[in-house]
Amino acid sequence: MENLLDIRNLKISFDSERSRTDAVKGISFCVGEDEAVAVVGESGSGKSVTAMSLTRLLPPPPLCRVGGKIIYRGADVAEMSESELRKIRGREIAYIFQEPSTSLNPVFTVGYQIAEAVKLHFPENKNPRKTVVEALKEVGIRNAEARYDSYPHELSGGMQQRVMIAMALACRPRLLIADEPTTALDVTIQKQIIELLLQIRKSRRMSLLLITHNFGIISELCTRVIVMFRGKIVEHGPVDEVLHNPQNPYTKALIACIPRLGMREKKLEPIDYSKLGEV
Amino acid sequence: MIKYIIKRILEAIPVMFVIITAVFFMVRFVPGGPFDRERSASAETIAALNAYYGLDKPLFEQYLGFLKNLSRGELGPSYKYEGWTVNEILAEKAAVSLELGCAALVAAALMGVLLGLAAAAFGRSAWGAILSGLSLLGICLPSFVLGPLLILLLAIKFRCFNAVGWDSASDIVLPALTLALFYAAWIARLMRRAVSDELSRGYVRTARAKGLPPGKVYFVHIFKNAVQPVVSYLGPAAAGLLTGSFVVETIFQIPGLGRFFVSSALDNDYTMIMGCVILYAAFIIFFNLLADIALAALNPKVAKQL
Ligand SMILES: Nc1ncnc2c1ncn2[C@@H]1O[C@H](COP(=O)(O)OP(=O)(O)OP(=O)(O)O)[C@@H](O)[C@H]1O
Ligand SMILES: [Mg+2]
Numbered sequence: 001m002e003n004l005l006d007i008r009n010l011k012i013s014f015d016s017e018r019s020r021t022d023a024v025k026g027i028s029f030c031v032g033e034d035e036a037v038a039v040v041g042e043s044g045s046g047k048s049v050t051a052m053s054l055t056r057l058l059p060p061p062p063l064c065r066v067g068g069k070i071i072y073r074g075a076d077v078a079e080m081s082e083s084e085l086r087k088i089r090g091r092e093i094a095y096i097f098q099e100p101s102t103s104l105n106p107v108f109t110v111g112y113q114i115a116e117a118v119k120l121h122f123p124e125n126k127n128p129r130k131t132v133v134e135a136l137k138e139v140g141i142r143n144a145e146a147r148y149d150s151y152p153h154e155l156s157g158g159m160q161q162r163v164m165i166a167m168a169l170a171c172r173p174r175l176l177i178a179d180e181p182t183t184a185l186d187v188t189i190q191k192q193i194i195e196l197l198l199q200i201r202k203s204r205r206m207s208l209l210l211i212t213h214n215f216g217i218i219s220e221l222c223t224r225v226i227v228m229f230r231g232k233i234v235e236h237g238p239v240d241e242v243l244h245n246p247q248n249p250y251t252k253a254l255i256a257c258i259p260r261l262g263m264r265e266k267k268l269e270p271i272d273y274s275k276l277g278e279v
Numbered sequence: 280m281i282k283y284i285i286k287r288i289l290e291a292i293p294v295m296f297v298i299i300t301a302v303f304f305m306v307r308f309v310p311g312g313p314f315d316r317e318r319s320a321s322a323e324t325i326a327a328l329n330a331y332y333g334l335d336k337p338l339f340e341q342y343l344g345f346l347k348n349l350s351r352g353e354l355g356p357s358y359k360y361e362g363w364t365v366n367e368i369l370a371e372k373a374a375v376s377l378e379l380g381c382a383a384l385v386a387a388a389l390m391g392v393l394l395g396l397a398a399a400a401f402g403r404s405a406w407g408a409i410l411s412g413l414s415l416l417g418i419c420l421p422s423f424v425l426g427p428l429l430i431l432l433l434a435i436k437f438r439c440f441n442a443v444g445w446d447s448a449s450d451i452v453l454p455a456l457t458l459a460l461f462y463a464a465w466i467a468r469l470m471r472r473a474v475s476d477e478l479s480r481g482y483v484r485t486a487r488a489k490g491l492p493p494g495k496v497y498f499v500h501i502f503k504n505a506v507q508p509v510v511s512y513l514g515p516a517a518a519g520l521l522t523g524s525f526v527v528e529t530i531f532q533i534p535g536l537g538r539f540f541v542s543s544a545l546d547n548d549y550t551m552i553m554g555c556v557i558l559y560a561a562f563i564i565f566f567n568l569l570a571d572i573a574l575a576a577l578n579p580k581v582a583k584q585l
Contacts, residue, residue: 057487090489102481107503107578117489151579167489 003030004073004175004207005054011067012049012058012231023049025231026068031175036201036208038218038239040254041228047211050228051177055089056080073174091121094168098180100160104152111136111148114167121171135170136163139196158189165196175207182217190217197221216258219243227251280575283585284568291564295557299349302556303342306549313358313547332358334549345553354557355550359543365554368539373558375445376528376535380521382455387462387516392509394463395470399478400497410467417464426457426530443532454531458524462516466509473505480504507577514570518563 012024024046031037039047058064070077097103111132118128136144139162168176182190194217210222225242227235235248246252314325329335348355354365401407434442440453486496525537543551575582
């Protein structure tokens with residue numbers, strides 16, 4: 001099976017006048033067709049910048065430099081022209097982000113914002129409104145016809161995230177990158193969004209790259225997991241294996257942080273970095 | 280929306296009343312009277328004139344009389360321009376000032392927004408710095424320097440326009456530019472700030488991530504957000520442009536209201552002062568209302584509060 005996405009020795013660094021941050025220090029992994037991969041790691045470990053680099057959404061050099069190779073369906077992303085990239089963004093690789101409230105433009109209706117993507121990638125579509133309403137229905141928004149004309153601030157956080165998912169799905173991408181899609185939401189809403197993603201994974205052929213710092217939500221959704229720590233991959237394998245038999249001390253510490261039912265009396269231990277050593 | 284407009288107009292009535300009352304009494308406490316400057320006039324003539332215009336009556340009675348006339352839309356005779364009522368003078372001169380002010384406002388908004396967008400697009404490059412410098416210059420340069428400079432350059436050297444006067448249609452260009460430049464520069468800075476603030480917003484990332492070309496991201500998504508502070512500023516800017524036209528009208532010898540306003544204050548031409556104040560206040564209230572309505576059209580959150 002040919003890989004949809006192949007990342008080889010990816011390096012990302014940010015340069016400012018005074019300092020240089022190596023956000024990603026040479027990571028390699030791949031995402032297959034119709035495969036769901038999780039990227040887990042704490043804040044600042046380089047998950048988001050990795051996701052953004054896949055369609056070259058990071059600031060241009062010299063502010064940010066990306067090294068290594070990103071191969072999407074056999075083509076090197078670094079060598080694509082801007083217009084080729086724009087045909088991939090949204091159409092082939094779609095994103096949903098952590099903060100649904102700031103990810104939507106406050107002064108346009110949600111319908112307009114989704115239709116914009118549809119019109120851009122399917123100019124031959126005679127009835128983009130219908131496509132948008134269908135997408136809104138698919139993500140479980142009731143009264144989708146009326147919601148088309150709502151502004152983002154008229155929706156709850158969970159609804160806003162559903163709109164983001166509808167926007168991503170409306171163009172039928174091959175790969176959905178979900179960057180902490182539930183972090184900003186209430187626990188009950190988190191579950192609903194995870195369930196929605198599960199249901200979408202069942203109903204259509206689409207790969208998923210799920211970024212999170214929460215081990216708890218990945219086992220239902222993903223088959224493979226990549227654990228990142230300070231810009232490097234420290235563990236990589238099938239979700240069950242990593243969850244039940246973690247090799248790396250950092251992974252063990254992360255897994256120990258998953259709150260489970262019946263564990264309430266045991267206090268959650270903060271990660272003690274001094275014991276981890278250089279990873 | 281219509282309810283909101285009616286509400287704002289009703290709110291404006293007490294404001295106008297306070298302004299009218301305050302100004303009416305304030306100008307009366309200024310030493311001197313409308314006829315002091317008539318050098319030839321003896322004390323008896325002045326007394327006769329005062330009696331003729333009812334200026335010898337108790338102040339409060341005059342005030343009530345003024346309000347009574349005002350309620351019929353009459354502002355009374357000018358004390359300085361014999362044979363003219365204030366209504367007649369305003370009708371003739373205000374149109375000129377309004378035309379000049381509106382032209383300047385449109386010019387300031389267009390130039391400011393475009394320059395601000397360009398400055399934000401150039402960012403920290405050399406062009407960005409040049410545009411910033413220019414807008415700073417525009418803010419610092421007073422109109423009594425800028426006006427003559429434009430005359431020197433565009434009227435005398437290149438002969439594109441008449442130096443002064445208000446006869447042909449193109450005569451509006453130089454004074455409107457002179458009047459507009461400060462506001463254009465200020466709007467450019469507002470716009471530049473707003474655009475660079477918006478650039479880091481999450482929705483910009485979303486717009487790019489769905490494949491929109493930079494032009495659409497910039498001129499559709501960012502623009503509609505970034506232009507909002509500019510629109511709110513247009514209300515006060517309109518007020519400033521209308522009331523601040525005195526210097527420009529003097530430089531370019533334009534028969535507008537600005538000169539009448541200033542001279543009426545110097546001459547103690549009470550009715551004329553009142554007329555100008557009422558008209559300016561009405562303009563300012565109107566333009567602020569217009570700016571608020573435009574803002575509501577741009578921002579659904581503001582619209583909801585209306
Ligand atoms: N635009 C930027 N300029 C400079 N440094 C950046 C920029 N974006 C990210 N970084 C740096 O890159 C590193 C990785 O950031 P990243 O956002 O990928 O972390 P993350 O794993 O997604 O964390 P989180 O869980 O908080 O989202 C951080 O140290 C951050 O400071
Ligand atoms: Mg992140």
